[in-house]
Amino acid sequence: MADDLCRVDFEPVGKRVDVPAGTTLLEAARAAGVELASVCGGHGHCGRCRLAVLAGAVSGQTEADRSFLSASELAAGQRLACQARLESHVRVHVPPASLVTSQRLQVAGEAARLAGDVAEDVDATVRGWQVEAPAPSLADHRADFDRVCAALAEQHGLTGLTAGPSVLRQLSPLARRTGWRLTAYLRGTEVAGFAAPGRAPVGLAVDLGTTKIAGYLADLETGTELAAAGIMNPQIAYGEDVIARLAHAVREPGGAERLAAAARTAIDSLAGALAADAGIARDQIVAACIVGNTAMHHLLLGLPVRQLATSPFVPATARPLEVPAADLGLELAPGASVLLPPCVSGFVGADHVAMVLAAGLDRAGLDRAVPDQAGLDRAVLDRAGLDQPGHVAIGLDIGTNTEIALSRRGTLTSASCASGPAFEGAHIRHGMRAADGAIEGVRLARAQRGELLVAELRVVGGGKPTGICGSGIVDAIAELHRTGLLNARGRLVRDAPGVRRGRDGLEVLLAPAAETGNGADIVVTQGDVDEIQLAKGAIAAGVRALVAATGTDPAEVGEVIVAGAFGTYLNLDSALDIGLLPRFPNAAYRQVGNAAGAGARAVLLSAAERARAERIAERISYVELTTFPGFQRLFAHAMRFSELPASEPQLGEPQASELQASEPQNDTTGG
């Protein structure tokens, strides 16, 4: 039935699609809007898109199926969706762990409580003006726009106004409906749109993450938040990390266009949902600010990414952009524009700039008293030769790519390290995103006779567990180490009580099949530990390398700010215990939520913050860690599962010749 359509029913999500025979179940899921997890983009390399075929026929098992699924799983009809091609109508079951739609989305940013909180004065670039104009007549046959401009001049002293065709398209019919009483939205002297009388101008801030998209609506006159929501980034269907997406854009015909369309459609839908939630009309949204990493930024704008995907990984542009919303397919006010704050480098994007802004890293130790400063050892300051009280602050946003900024004596240095998707649950045997059913917290204990007791499992949503998410695996590994089941080199201790031999080697049982939501044991394997070891080693080494590259004495570090969704739910004690974050002797550690989103909101609401974001990008020096001398040594050391000092005694001070921090490259002399 090669020419026939096959119907696919997805359970329990209740979606259905008809696709040609020969289509893979992964493609069918995309067509049906079922967001299956897929790290590798459908090449059978990640094993994340597993589902169970309940009825109907699909193509035979492949090597990929057999490498990721056990014989019993295969016997039970489980398959990788990317490997199974339709041969008839089928009914499939999608386990929660394979779905990305239900993930907990963290949208709140604690901007107001951040050390470097943003300007309180709302000073948005778009304002609304109420105006009433006379209707045209044979005696007064001025053009529609000219008469409204004359009224704005007369009633508000506004002159020299311009409007593009899309705004003019809106005006003529609207004015006749409202009897020539209007709200005019002005961005400088340009009309961004018209609306019925009394409609406040609204702005949209978006943190376009590789995995999640967080959106906020704010009243541009008062700064009041009107709505906030998060959705998954649908680009995830084409690869779960930046590298897979760039590869899709570069290699697949039409790939870049598909990725751009996916992001644009998602943001447009999010805008619609937020507007409905806030009870406003879409055409009240007169301005937007979108931050994302450099790849997300380029893919959204349709900029070339070939040079971003290959060494030396340069962006097409790192400068701030302001583009018509319509050019990005966003149905906002007809003349609305979208501000895209500057990026820094191929791996340090506008989201990092926004994080630095919201966290106040650019101001640390400079023009204001830092609350945490009291904790800083005066002797350290003296020893470092600082001529003023001040402190070093470090901010990091942990994700599949982790960006780190270090602020010291007025300089900003940033680095990026590929920490991989392990904290998102990828490459973890029972890993899943932080969706309902995910174990997010673990406490272990030993019973009197020495055997392991799982003292506490905290599960997202409160039901039975079906897998384990990033913060859960960090917690579990810290507990395994604390209870002696995991040694400092990262090996599970053979024959220790609670360590058993599993399919692929040693493992520890966290939840037996009888107590889980999917009737299967949930375990932490040696392989899982290895994945986390690599990820946490990369982050810790990145932080320490940045400290070394900037000539910072670890004792100077007064503040470590952990931003982002994973960072928010992370148990900081566990993170320090396993050396995911180095322990700085004088540092306060704070989790600040979605700082990138908070930064985007600040830029949206204030021209001063917008200018500040540009200055931040200009000031940041980017350090390429992979070429930083001694990085491999730091990395090897950071793989240890133990509390990690901020520097290794044997590493010593870096040689001046080893410093690879480049000068700021976004300086103003070139533009």
Added chain:
Amino acid sequence: MADDLCRVDFEPVGKRVDVPAGTTLLEAARAAGVELASVCGGHGHCGRCRLAVLAGAVSGQTEADRSFLSASELAAGQRLACQARLESHVRVHVPPASLVTSQRLQVAGEAARLAGDVAEDVDATVRGWQVEAPAPSLADHRADFDRVCAALAEQHGLTGLTAGPSVLRQLSPLARRTGWRLTAYLRGTEVAGFAAPGRAPVGLAVDLGTTKIAGYLADLETGTELAAAGIMNPQIAYGEDVIARLAHAVREPGGAERLAAAARTAIDSLAGALAADAGIARDQIVAACIVGNTAMHHLLLGLPVRQLATSPFVPATARPLEVPAADLGLELAPGASVLLPPCVSGFVGADHVAMVLAAGLDRAGLDRAVPDQAGLDRAVLDRAGLDQPGHVAIGLDIGTNTEIALSRRGTLTSASCASGPAFEGAHIRHGMRAADGAIEGVRLARAQRGELLVAELRVVGGGKPTGICGSGIVDAIAELHRTGLLNARGRLVRDAPGVRRGRDGLEVLLAPAAETGNGADIVVTQGDVDEIQLAKGAIAAGVRALVAATGTDPAEVGEVIVAGAFGTYLNLDSALDIGLLPRFPNAAYRQVGNAAGAGARAVLLSAAERARAERIAERISYVELTTFPGFQRLFAHAMRFSELPASEPQLGEPQASELQASEPQNDTTGG
């Protein structure tokens, strides 16, 4: 065969199309790209789309067929294309008179020789800069655009540059192809595009006429004209005049979009043809200027036209616009913008402003010596109380809508009158456009025995005549009047030698069937005379009303400038003889070609001329002639076929209360 496709072969144009049975031949012609004339847009009201069915079956004759075609024509297979629906494969013959593609297009404008010639200094808003940047490396990982900006800063001192996504899309691959040697086109601080090294910036000027589109390419650095060409406006398929087009846009679903697409596609094709002709790349075209009447302007931009089509006929905007070329579907440099100079009112558009500029009407009698001034009677100036030597200049662009401007003592007043499409050959028995085979000049004489002799027929292309175009009919009517066959009231003189009784009343034979290209007599009928009488009456009355409305003494008029294609080929003596133009005692009459196109080129090449165009639009007062008291009397008087004095003795001076000239409405106070 209702569900089948019918093949239509169009001869002699050699085009073929397959369309569903039931399609009209007019629709099939559109689908095949055969541009059949159609005034009424396919409703059987104009009779222009006639063709002959040579083979195959079409639906039966309609009332419309019978009202426009004689029994012998019908018997020979002639049909109106809009009435005949396909019932089988057919082969049709399209007579030249029904085709609009071969029309003579007048693109030359005598800007340089105009009294008010334009600025000679080229001062275009876009310039090209040669730049060479270092390639990226691990040690220099600046973004592509940032490095080019730094190079432009270093090599030319250019700073603060910006570029939109479309330009950035172009840069990354181009720079890698050219080894980082580039031409950068800058409009102010905005990059309009990049090109290979050594490519001069080029501009496109377009006169978007209701019937014709004239285009010019010019080197923006030297002002040199690189190419010029004209094509038909394909919107003509949806109605030949502005009123029919507006009706199509307002009434037909998707009509406005179709009209916009037709104009945009035509201009884009024209740009491609001009670029090929000039041997330049399309992405060297970094700026464009398009002028047209207000309806063409609105339809091109997709602006609302409902309010333009109904009283009081107001534009959506009359202000100048600058829009991205890509928004109009023009494939030029990626950041190219299109300048649309201001309009004045619903019936006085940017083409009129461009004509006033190119003809120098805004400067007449002001800041320069007028060559023709010597002919002005000094006594008249004194009597009029003028305190300085100066003169009144009148400019008019004759078309289906005729716009007239009068410049007097520093004021500009414009009016518009609906002169109809008779001068384009519509509603004339053997009327046709000025294509090959059109009689464009006529001289009559009487033989010794008193019978009429056709002394001379001038035919476009030099072959046998197939019809008569606008200048031909004006010539013919002037000759009929001169030779006594037509009286001053516009009636053919019954029983005069040469006047015969035809199918629809009296007529005069210009070319017997044996001497014509289509084997049929070519005649001028009483009906033809009636059409021309209405058209020329409207124009002459418009000029005289404008003279009266501005309180001008006809003796003050020193210059009458006739612009436009018809105006270029018109025999001025004939036009004055039949009173198409009033005869002013002290005026020089000049034909200046496509002054609107010349004005568009001037604005394209010079920021000063662009500012001047805006001042002209602000200064022009629009007079609504239909409400001007006494206009009907003027119109009735102007219908006479005789030389027309500039004013009627009995009309006298207009009362001040009759003056309907409105104040300039595009003043700067509102914007």
